[in-house]
Amino acid sequence: MAPYFHSALHLIRALWTLVKSRGCAIIRPPRDGGIRYRGLTQEQIRSVHVLPLDYEIEYICRGNRVIVGPNVRKCLPNGTWTDLTQRSKCYRYTRKKLYIGALFPMSGGWPGGQACLPSAQMALDLVNKRTDILPEYELELIHYDSMCDPGEATKLLYDLLYTEPIKIVLMPGCSSVSTLVAEAARMWNLIVLSYGSSSPALSNRQRFPTFFRTHPSATLHNPTRVQLFQKWKWTKIATIQQTTEVFTSTLDDLEARTKEAGIEISVRQSFLTDPAPAVKNLKRQDARIIVGLFYETEARKVFCEVYKEKLYGKKYVWFLIGWYADNWFKIKDPSINCTVEQMTEAVEGHVTTEIVMLNPETVRGASNLTSQEFLNQLMSKLGGKNPEETGGFQEAPLAYDAVWALALALNKTVGPLKAKGRRLEDFNYNNQDITAEIYRALNTSSFEGVSGHVVFDAQGSRMAWTLIEQLQGGSYKKIGYFDSTKGNLSWYGNDRWIGPDPPADQTVVIEEFRFLSQKLFVSVSVFAGLGILLGIVCLTFNIYNSNVRYIQNSQPYLNNMTAVGCMMALAAVFPLGLDGHHVHRKQFPVVCQFRLWLLGLGFSLAYGSMFTKIWWVHTVFTKKDDKKEKRKHLEPWKLYATVGVLLVIDVLSLMIWQIVDPLHITGREAPKGDLDVLIQPLLEHCSSDKMNTWLGVVYGYKGLLLLLGIFLAYETKSISTEKINDHRAVGMAIYNVSVLCMITAPVTMILSSQQDASFAFASLAIVFSVYITLVVLFVPKMRRLITRGEWQSDTQETVKTQGSSTNNNDEEKSRQLERENKELQKIIQEKEERVSELRNQLVDTPLLPPDGKISRNNCHTSRLQLLYK
DSSP, rough: HHHHHHHHHHHHHHHHHHHHHHHHOOOOOTEEEEETTTTTTTTHHHHOOEEEETOOEEEEEOEEEESSSSSEEEEEETTTTTTTSSSEEEOOOOOOOEEEEEEOSSSSSSTTTTHHHHHHHHHHHHHOOSSSSSSTEEEEEEEEEOTOOOOHHHHHHHHHHHSSSSSSEEOOOOEEHHHHHHHHHHGGTTTEEEOOOOOOGGGGGTTTTTOOOOOOOGGGGHHHHHHHHHTOOEEEEEEEEESSHHHHHHHHHHHHHHHHTTTTEEEEESSSSSHHHHHHHHHHHTTOOOEEEOOOOHHHHHHHHHHTTTOTTTEEEEEEETSSOOOTTTTTOTTTTOOOHHHHHHHHHOOEEEOOSSSOOOOOOTOOHHHHHHHHHHHHHHTOOOGGTTTTTTHHHHHHHHHHHHHHHHHHHHHHHHHHHHHGGGTTTTTTTHHHHHHHHHHEEEEEEEEEEBBBBBTTTTTOOEEEEEEETTTTEEEEEEETTEEEEEESSSSOOSSSSSSSSSSSSEEOOOOHHHHHHHHHHHHHHHHHHHHHHHHHHHHTTSSSSHHHHHHHHHHHHHHHHHHHHHHHHHHHHOOOOTSSGHHHHHHHHHHHHHHHHHHHHHHHHHHHHHHHHHHHHOOOHHHHHHHTTOOOOHHHHHHHHHHHHHHHHHHHHHHOOOEEEEOOOOSSSSSSSEEEEOEEEEOOTTTHHHHHHHHHHHHHHHHHHHHHHHHHHOOOOOOTTHHHHHHHHHHHHHHHHHHHHHHHHHHHGGGHHHHHHHHHHHHHHHHHHHHHHHHHHHHHHHHOOOOHHHHHHHHTTTTTHHHHHHHOOOHHHHHHHHHHHHHHHHHHHHHHHHHHHHHHHHOTTTOOOGGGGGHHHHHHHHHHH
C-alpha cells in the first residue's frame, strides 16, 4: 500500500500547487527512465515545481528498456496532465534483429555511399528508437562497398547471401549494381529496395519482379527535356552517352519522346572509356544542343575534350544529369589533362535536370523531421565535410526515406503475418509468403518523407517532380520545376545565356533577297522599248502597203501576226525584270502571270505565223505532181486557222496550268539578330508546286515545233514561189529563233541562282530574236519598195477600193493560162511522137516501083491515109 499512498500524496501536492500557480505540477521520471523537459536545464528542473500550460514532457528509458504507457504528456488548462490514469513505466525488453544487406558505392563512377550510408544509419537509429514502429524488432545494416562495379557487386552479393545472418531485404545503390542484384534476388525471394538507381530498364516488372526504388527512373528527366526543347524552339538535338544499360535505355526513351514531339535526334554518339572520338564527331556534324548521359567521372573526361574541341560557348547548350556533386568539374582528376579554369570555362551555362530529392516544403513527415532539420543532422553526421565534395549528398534524402519506407512496410506486415501464424524473424530464402506480404506493404506505401511524398508506381519506381538548374557563374541556379504527371512547367525566368538569347539548334541560314541590277534592267528595257517601236513601224508599213502586189504575195496578215507576237514577246521583258524592289510580294503573282502569258502568246503568234508559212510552202512544193496540184491552191483562211490552232493550244494549256497549279512567288523573309548565321542569297522566282512537270510539257511542245520548223526551212531553202515570196527570209528567222530558244531555255535554268546573268541571258535572247525576225522579214520589203518605187499610186488607190475581187480574178486567169499551156504541151508531144512514127515507116517501105514509074495502081489507100492523117 505504501507506493499507492505516496502516489496519492504526490497528486494532492500537485493539485495544491496548481491552484496556487495556475499550471501543472512537475512529474518526476520513472525508475530506470527519465523525462525530457524541453527548454529546462538540470538546475531549473530541480527548482521548478509547476510547469506552464500546454507544456509537453516526454518519457525516455535507459538501455534496452521500453516505455509502457503514454510516452508524451501535455499540461491541460484544468491544471492536469493528459492520461494521468495510465502509468508510464520502463520495462527491460530484448528486441529481435532483422538484417538488411546493403551495397554502398564509396568510390567508382558514382561514389554515392559517402553521404547515403550516414543518411541510412541516421534513419535506422531513429527507427530503432521508435516504439510505435517495429517495437519487437531492431533493424541492423550490413553493408559493403560495391564501388559501383557489377563485377565487385557479384562477389559481395555472394557474401551477403551465403554468410549468416539471413538478410530480409537488399539495398543496392547505383543502377548497374541494382540491375545485377534485382535480377538475382527473385531466386532467393528477396525484396530489393534501391536508393540510387535511375535506370529505366529497372522498371521492367517481368525481369525485376521484387524491385522498388526511392530514386525515380531516369526517364523522368525526358519529359522535362522535351518540354525545354519545345520552350526554346529547338527541333534538332544531339546525344552522347556512356555505354551502359542505364544510359542506353534512357536514351531510347528520349528518342521515342522526341520523335513524338517532332524533334529530331540528328547525331547519336556513344563511348566506353574514351570520349574523344565521340566529341570530335559531335563537332564535325555541327551539333549544337547536346544531351550528355554519363557518370560523374566520365563527365570530367567529356568536358576536357569539349574544351579542346571548343564545343562550348554561346553556340552550344549541354544538358547533363543533375545528381553530380555541385563542384564535380573542380575536382582534381588524374585521368584528364585540363585545369580547373579550363573545365569551369567549358561547363558554363549547361542545364541540368534533377529529380526533386529534398522536400521544398517545411513539413514533418514520418520521421518527425523537416527537410532542413534532416540536412542539419546529416551535416553533423558527416563531420563538417563539404557537401560539394561528398558523393551522393543530393541522394542522401532518398536513402533516408528508403530506410523509412522499409521500416513502415515491415511494420505493416507484422499484423497480417501474426494472423497467419508467421513472424518476420521466420523469414528465410525459401519463404515466399513473407516476401509477398513485404511486397504488398511496399507497393501500397504512402508517406511524407524528407525527400517529399513517397509513393511507388506499378513498376516500383518513385514518382516525383523534376528540378531544372543552370550553371551560372560557376554555381547552379534553380530556373524551374516540371511536374510530369500534370505537364506543368513552373518557370522562374532567370535563365542566363552567354549570348543574348538561347542559341539556335543548328547553323541559322539567313536568306537575303537579292534584287536585279537596276542598270541592267534599264538598259535591257531600253532595247525592248526600241524593239517595240520597230515592231510598230513594221506593222504600220505592212498594213499601209497591204495592197501592193509584192506585199500581198508575202501573206501580209501572217506578217502582221508576226509583228504583234514580237511586240508581245518584247513586252514580256518588263515583267521579267520586276522583283521585290519594284512590286510588293502580294502583287508578285500577277507579275508572274504577265510573264507567262505575254511570252507564251507572243511566241505562238510570232513563231506560229512563220511556221505556218514554211509549212504551207513545204506542203505545196515537196509533194508529187498530182497531190501538188490539189494542194497548190490552199485558201488563205486555212493559214490563219493554223495559227489559230497553235494559239488555242497555248491558251488552253496556260489556262489549265493556272487553274490547276497557279504560279506564286517563292522565298521568305530573312530573320535578324546576333546569331551564328550563314548568309544564303534568296531570289524571287515564279514557281508552282509542279513547276518541272509544266515546264517539261511546254518545253517539249515548243521544242518539237522549233525542230520541225528548222526541218521545214531546210527542205524549202531552194524553192521559189511568188505566193509566199519571203519564205526564205522566214526560214532564216526560224533558224535564228530556234537556235536562240534552244540555247536560252537550258542556260537560264542553270543560271537561275544568278539573277543578273539569268535575266540578261533570257531578255537579250528575246530582244535579239525579235530584232532578227523583224529585220529579216520587213527590212527587205521596205528596201524593195523604196529602191524600185513600188509605193502605192493613185491608180492603186482606186484599185484598192475595188476590194479583193480584182486580185481574185487575176489569180483565176493565171491558173487558166497555166492549164491551157499544159494541154498544148501534151498535144505537141503527141504530134512529135506521130511524126517520128511516120518517118520510121517511110524509111522501111520503098515508095517507087521497079521500073521507077509511079502509077495510080501502086498507091494503096492505107498508105495515103497514113500520110495525110
